[in-house]
Amino acid sequence: MDDPLYQRLSPSTGASLVTPWADEAKAASSQYGYTTDLGTPFKASSSASSGLSAIHRLWNPTTIDFTDVVAGSSAFTKARSAGYVDQGVRYYALANAVSGRTQPINSYVKSGKHRLATATTGKTLEASGWKLDAVAFYVPAAPAASTPAPTPTPVPTTPAPPAVSEGTTASNGSAGSLAVGSASYPAPSNAIYVSTNGNDGNSGSVSSPVRTINRGLAIAPTGGTVVVRGGVYRESVTISKQVTLQNYSKEAVWLDGSTPVSGWVADGTTWRKDGWTTRFDHSPTYTQGAKDSTVPYWQFVNPNTYPMAAHPDQVFVNGSPLQQVKSKSLVKDGTFYLDEGTSKLYIGSNPSGKTVEASTTVKALSIRGANSVVRGIGVRRYSPSVFHIASVTIEQPGVQLENVVIADSATTGLSVQREKVKLNQVTVTGSGMLGIHGRFADNLTMTKVLSTKNNDEHFNLAPVSGGAKFGASRGITVVNSSFSGNYGHGFWEDVSVYNSVFRQSDFSDNTGTGLFLEISAKVVVGDSTFARNQEFGIKVNNTSNVKIWNNTFVGNGRPLNIVQDTRRNTNRYDQAVDPRISWPDPEMPWTLGPVTVRNNVIANPTTAANCLVCVEDYSATKTAEQMGVTFNGNVYGRATSKPTWLAIWSRGKVNPNPYVFTTLAAFKSTTGQEARGREYVGTNIVDGNLKLTSAVKSVEASVAEALPSDVATAIGRTAGSRTLGRW
Template structure:
């Protein structure tokens, strides 16, 4: 197989290879990935695979079919059915510097090359040529068909070497903060999280930076005096460790962050940079009660699930589309004088403030008079695909892209070590940001008014989200489940979220689901969301401490089929329910169910999907309505409440009256039986033996309007448990050994 459409000279090329079965008998499989030519004349990395999975990595030159082997080294142990990545790099002409790598696909790329060589011979290959791959087997035995995926060839000026490249000189960020927004509906909220407004950033500009400007040209050199026009061209020109500086303006562009390592893309100091997926629309003609723009051929995928072309689900309460909002998955967007319009399903339904895309007639139909007004529509689907590991994007705004659900995110990355800093992602059709690789960092990021979800992530091991603001997402009103709202992470390990705010999202606040392991969730606010404040589902190990969960429509905190949860020093007030800890029939031992982390041994012993060893301490839980302050229930009737919750002490519970909420707790008293509601404090404590050191207040709330304990109850902190070393390490504002009720002051 040869990629004839792309010819490269100085390049690095990688392909993922899967052997469904290993060679049989005494056969060997030979997989060759080549550059600068064909299978007959080129440079190649070849992997030789034996029946036991042992491998050798060979770096070679082919000239008219004759092989010259530069190096042969032992390769990794390979496994049938598991992909490995095969990479070759060739840079220069006299000499040609070569490198080869092989590693397990989906893991971090090795920092060193498996084999290196320098070719100065007369037979060296000095002409540009395509990349490709070949497969053959030795004559004895057999090899089953091989799967090839993700062939990626990119230009590079960096010759392969195992001498570490110098890191780019760190620059100091001294941004000027924008004014802190105030959410007047819910006093006491900390909303200084999120990005500073585009145009207020101030990052130093390296002398070697490549520049982009709206007045530039991609034929230019990329200097400040001769800027490029597109960010994609600049990232290609910058090279590994380079910096791209974007001058102020609006860029109607789908950006590919080119696959060089350690790229920085940043806005010029004090200038506002926006990637904008919309553009002005003119040429309207009145037609009855509507206005029509003919010749409209822009079309987007409207698939309602992550699988392109698949219909919505049919399982009750597990469909993406809310029947009240049937156009939710249609990414088309329009604005008149900056005000968003609503898309409708037919021409007859068009009225003032709405629009319809008539694909059969190639027409855009508008219900508001466009005369003398600015009309804009989304014409691009994706803003930025970050394909450069260990790279930094900062000071940039992204808005108005018509991203479809299967595209995962308007901004996305599947490469490790990416950092976003002071980035605003707003008013896009579905999900704003998607993280699909390890070790990402989100620092001062705002996701606002995106159609489905603010931030999504999968296989995002080591994700750190600090000072994230997720507000007003799921603006298209998808159902809460299976996906919507503020922030959802699945199938990931070692995730940290801190100093962040999740406000007024039409769905859940932060949601960790489907085999997420080891979450630190501290010093955050989840307020006014139309689902639950925090969801930890089908997962294991979380410390949720020093958070506030205020006025969410459903439970403040929900632990579902998840064990080893430490719920300490949170303020949970005015939600549809208090703390909800539940088990159902799903178990990780059933491999037919979705939600397993297939990177782990299955069933994964670290994430059994069983509620156990939950600790609830030093929380303030205040409810004036709903069914319960605390619920611990196993709907599968396998476990008792005592088996699910190991500790509940030092809490302060508040109910408005003896019947509001209906019960102090709902509890599973014994296996094989249903849950039971306890309307009185004494009955609950007598039945469970828990909360002996806790306090129940009935009547006036113990909280101030800023959701801090009033003076009468602040002194009761002595009844709380001393903050443990584990909790203090996760939530540093809670000093070890201190006695504190609820979340710390904001």
């Protein structure tokens, strides 16, 4: 029993979570408030073995409490009777003591919360009101005092990062749509015209426009063009044949899912609208009518902190959204409450002299005509439920969006569900859960896309939220885009995404990770910026054939978190397998490596980080070298002596505790990595614009490796060039 168990504590309740998985410990901080890191206070076994008993974790969704017990024990039965849900085996330990060789792990209780602790720690707990409930299980006795190899805590907590002395963001200012009403496109002579002053009985000519976009689409020929005059169109639009839908030159066109609301009456400190009968389905998952999971990391909504996240109701006062609350007593300025039983809508902001609008429509635009084009259009205030997928759905191949803004969707803004789609200068912002969703989005090109300020309803970071999440897709290219400022991950590839390129893009200021590559394969990341992400700059998790060249990392949690866990592509019916690809798929093993890291600038992580280079195998099977992880030609900067460790480096089966190196010199001499790399401590290596300082620039040619032709082609730079960080 030599596998470390990570323990996280909720400072508000004192309850704790114990897990053998470092990534779960990390997520417990961001999703469930277990923000106090208690390290690895004891060890157990992650696999079954003779003489060991299975330790099950049980979860009480009502009290938000975990307890770990021996399978089949009286404690197990007691917990189930008290409403705890069995989450299955988490690790293995001894049910009984072995004289002189084990120590008890006790379960302590206070105010209905459980906490595991050794007897030594338990004395402190008892002094603060905790009571010993029972011995939960036994683990190896603590060794005699010595100087053991340090065991790093794999994942830090994620407080908001402090200001970074090296400057502000490297945001890609060119990303995103033109302002609605700024785009100009030529119109063919046979175009169909739509105007708010038109009539659906008209011919659709420029002098006799129709009134609704749907009517314009209906009478347009296949391959035709529908031109929409400026105004607000409160309708749900379906494109069912190939067509171009565009704004009239320099006129602002909005598809709007809300309706003006008047007739407010004062009601104490609130204002009330009677007879509000609009209802939306608030199913919190992708299955209509299904309850939310109570299993951590599969639960969409935190019922304690943001219980209304999945409710699609929306109210806007002078264009600004109000936050929905769960009872009238909670209504205050900036919030609203819908009493569905009485059909009364309450707001806390005085509507006098203001425009109040509330969402009444689920979908904005369903694109079911292959090779259609939508450009120069704004979409706002639609209220899809989670299972509706998005306000705008691309359901046929070859579709193009250009200069399109999608704002204030109740859950997800845009979904790409077919191949050969092109997104050019598209802005997605203010989505309640996720900016952009994608599945089966093969050969997708995203150019100058801006996805920002999404998940503003604060869904849990997992299973889905943030700027963009794609699964089961092949051939994604992201260029000159920005996935920044989201509550969650910036861009998340998960469940068998193959062959992606990210270049000249910005992944910054996200509360999660800038770019998360999970159980996928073949990725090139180059010439991009990762700044001030609270978790990681890039996380590579069970993803193979990854090349990370010429990026700039400043002010993140761990800048590069490169990890392997126990998942493998060994079950053809696993939901993460792309069902379109023949199985087994040798190109998609869900294993880490090879990962090539070259010519990057890695500087000044936050105090939440404990390393600059972080390579770990949580399954304790392979060394970093065996996984094919290599570093060279990178430059490292620590303005202070923190973090203490420059590198954490997996030793696989040799030792479950990875190497930790405090200096680049030690990292080089032990591993043979970074023959050309440089380290700077006590000085900044980039300026306020994230450009190299003169001291670092002067050694650029001797530190950087020559850019290989395959990477040069992928990221659009000159082969053989020697550059540090982004261009």
